[in-house]
Amino acid sequence: MSLSPVEIALLTGRWGQIPAPLSPATVLAHAIVQCRFRDALTSPAARAIIVPGTGPTLADAFRIADGETEEDDLARVALAGACLQAFVQANWTGPDLDIAPLDLLAAAPGAWTAESLHAAAVAELASGGEPAYHLAAAPAFLRLAQLLIARPAPSCASAPWWALRIATVHLRVLDEPVGTAEDFRTPLMKLAESLDGKPALAGRLHLELGLREHALGQDRLAGEDFVRAARATGLRYALTGALGRRTKFQQRDLSQLVLLAESRLPLDEDDDDDTPPAGLPAAEEPAPASIPETLALNDDTLLEQTAFTASGPSAQGALAHLDPAAPPPLHTLDQCILLALCLNVRNTQPAHGLTAEQMMPYIDRVLAHPRAWPVHTTALLLRARLEATRTRTVERSALQLQALVDQMHAADAPAADRLRMASALPLPSRWEMEQELARRLMSIGVVKSALEVFVRLELWADAVQCYAALDAPAQGIALVRDLLAGRRAEADAVVARARPAGASAKQDAAREAKLWCLLGDLDAPDAAAHYTKAWEVSAHTSGRAMRALGGLHFARGEWADATRCLRAAVAINPLVVRAWFILGCACMRAEEWVGGRDAFARCVALDEEDAESWNNLASMYLRMGARKAVGAADDDDDDDEKEKTTAPAEEYDDLTGTGAVPFENKLLAFRALQRGLRSAYENWRMWANFAVVALDVGELAEAARAVGRVVEQTEGKAGVDVDVLDRLVDAVARGEPAPEPTDAAAPADPSDTTVAAATGLEGQDPNAGPALEKALFALFDRVLLPRVASPRVFHAYARLLVHARRWADALKAHLDAYRAGPAAALQRGDHPDGAAWADAVREVTEVVDVLAVLGPRVDGSRWRAQGRSVVRVFMARMRDAMEGADGWTELERLAEEMKAEEE
Known part of the structure; x- marks a missing residue:
C-alpha cells in the first residue's frame, strides 16, 4: 500500500497540486494542512466521526463513529493528525489556538466543563506510573488523537506514521519516558519500502523513527536511523578541518573543525505551493516569513563565527569542491538530519570538551542558512546549551534562551510554518524551555528568580532543589506536605473538581504518588513509609515509588526486599x-x-x-x-x-x-x-578479568594482550597476574622446541615483526605455536620487562627463552630473577625468620643449579665464577646473623663444589 497525495500533504504540511474530484475528506484535509483547526474539527465531516457523549472517560465524551469506506478511514486519520497538531501548536510552537477541546462537545452542553475535561485528559495520559505534565495546554486534544488513531484504518497507509507521531509526543509529556509494547518499526519499514522515488518522505520517516528512539534513550538505534535518513535524502556530509581564525587577534591561520555538507534534494521543494484546486477556499494571506532572532556574541576577543581562508578544506572526494567560507544552502529536511546527527554525537560520546567541539560545526552549518522557524529555533537552542559552559559565551547563552522562550508566545510566524517540520526535530515544549531557562538561572546563582519560575510551572521537585540551594530545606518539605494535605492547591485548571463544599482538593493518583516520592527523597528517616504510601496511592502503578524503595532496601543490605521492589519497578517501566x-x-x-x-x-x-x-x-x-x-x-x-x-x-x-x-x-x-x-578500554580491572576468562576459553593471544593492557594502564603498579603468565608460557613450552641455532646465524628473535612476516607467522593459529610465542616475546620485551621487576616474571621469561634455545638470554633472565628476589635483597645485619631464610637458601641453590645447566651452553660463559660469586657474596652478608643456622652447611658445600670445579 502506498501513500495517496492527500496523505502526503497531511504528513508534510504542503498541499501541492492535488487534482479534483473534491470529497469531504479532501476538503477536511486541506483545512488541516492550512492549520485551520477550528474549521476542520467543527466541520460536518468531523462531527460525523467525533460524536459528543456523556460518561466518566474521554472515550465516552468523544465517541468515535465507525466507518467502512476509504473516505472514512482517511477522514479519521486526518482528524487524528489535526488533534495532534493542535496540541503541538498549543504547547510547542505557538501561536495560541483559536479552539478549545470543549468546543467539540457543543452538542452535549453541561456534560463536561473545561476543567473536568482537562483533568480527565491529564489522568488518562498517565502511563506506566508516570504522570503527564498537568499544566499542558489542551491535553484533551492529544487524548482524542490517541482515540482516533486507535481505530483500524486498513485503507490508509499513513495511519502507522501518525501513530508514531502521537506516541512520540505522548512520551514527551510524561515525567519519564515509558516504553510500550506497540511495534511501530515493522509497519513503517514496510511503508518505507514503498517510498522509492520519494527521497524526502523516506528520509523524514527514518528521521522521525530515530527521534522516538532518542526520546527513549536508545542512542544506537537512533543513530542508525539518522544515518538511514541521510542516505535516503542523499545528504553528503563530512566533519573535517580547514584553515581559519576564531579570534580577532589571531595572526596566523590554524586548522579549525568544519562540517561540509551538500544536499541532493531540490531546494525548491521548500517553497510553498499551496494554491488550492477549484472548489477549495484559498488560505488567508500569510504573515511574512520570520525566524527567531539570532543574538550577536559581542565579545572583544572571539569572532562571531570562524573565519575560514580561501585555501579550502582538507576533505577529499565528493565534498572537496565545497568552500567552508561560503557553504551552499541546504534543504530544510537535511538541516533537520544534521541537528539529529549532532544529538547523536552528544549521546554516544563521553562528556568532555571534545564533544562540544564536535557538535558545534553541525549547528553552525544549519545556522548559516536560516530556512524554517522550527529548524532555526532548535539550532539556536542547541547552540545556547553548548555555550553555557564557556565564560565568553555564557551571557549570550542565557539571553538567547530567554529570547527563545519569549518568541514561543509571539505570533511572528504563521502556525503552518511553525508546525511543518516540528515532528522532525527534538524541539522542547514551552514548559521544558522555561524549565531549562530556570535551571540556567539557578546554575549562575539567580536562585530566587528560578524558584519563581518553578513555582509558576508547578515543578515541585525543582522548587525543592531551589529551597535547598537557599539553605532552607525545611521550606521544601513544608511545601510538599502542604500540597499533599490540600493546604496549598495547584492550578485551578488541574485540581478543580465538582465536589461538596469544604472538601479539600486532591491531586490525581499519579500526581499524588509523585509528591509522596518527593517527600520520601526529602525526609530520610521516614523515607520507606513515604515510598510505601506512594505505592498504595498509585494503586500499585508508581514505578518511581518501587525504584526508590528498592534502592533504599539495597542501601540497607536487605537484598530480598530490594529484589522484590525492583522487579515490580521494572515490570512497570522496563x-x-x-x-x-x-x-x-x-x-x-x-x-x-x-x-x-x-x-x-x-x-x-x-x-x-x-x-x-x-x-x-x-x-x-x-x-x-x-x-x-x-x-x-x-x-x-x-x-x-x-x-x-x-x-x-x-x-x-x-x-x-x-x-x-x-x-x-x-x-x-x-x-x-x-x-x-x-x-x-582504559579500565584495567576489566582487562584483568578478561585475561583470566580468555585463558580459560583458550583465547591465549587475547589473554596475553589483556595482561599487557593491565601493566600499560597502571604502569606496573597493579602488578602482573603471574598465574596467567605462567600458563601462557606453559602453552608455548609444551610445544616443539625451536631448532638449535647454527654458528653461521644468530637465533631469530620471534618478537621481531619482520622475522615473523618472513617466516609466515601471520597465517598460523594465534593461540598456539610460533604465533603465540611471538606475541609472548612482544609482551615481555615491550611491556613487562621495562615496567615490572618481579622474580616470577623473570622466571617465566627465562622458560620462554629456554624453549627458544636462546641460552645466553635465558641465563641472564634467571640471574635477573635472583637479583629481584628476597635473597639478593637481604643485607648485612638482617635477621630473617626461618621461612624467609629457607627461601633465600633455596633461591641461591636454584640459581647455582641453573648456572650449571645453562652455563655450558653459552660460549665464553664464566658460569662457575658467577656461581661461586653468588654463594660467596650471600654468605658474606649473612655470616654474622645466620652462621650455623639450618641451610648454612648447604651453602658451604656449594661454595666448596664451585671452587673445586673452577680449579
Missing part, C-alpha cells in the same frame, strides 16, 4: 537502566545468579555502552553452574546506590578450575567482557 542495574546488584548479593544475569542482560540491551553491566554480566555467567559460589563483587562503593561492582580478577580464582563452570558459560563471559571493553 526502560530505566538504573533500576535494572541495581536489581542485578541485589541479585548478585543474594547469590541469585540467574536473576542477576537477566537484569544485567537487560541493562546492556538498553545501553550497549554500559561497560560495568557487561562486566557484571560476565561475572554472572561465571557463577552460574559453579560448584562453589563466591562473594559478589568488591565492596568499595557500598554507600552509593548504583554501586561499582567491577570484580577484581582474583574473584574468578574459584570459578576457573577444571570443571568448576560449564565451558559455555565461560565463553559467554568472554564475549560479554570483550564487548564491554569496547566502551571501557
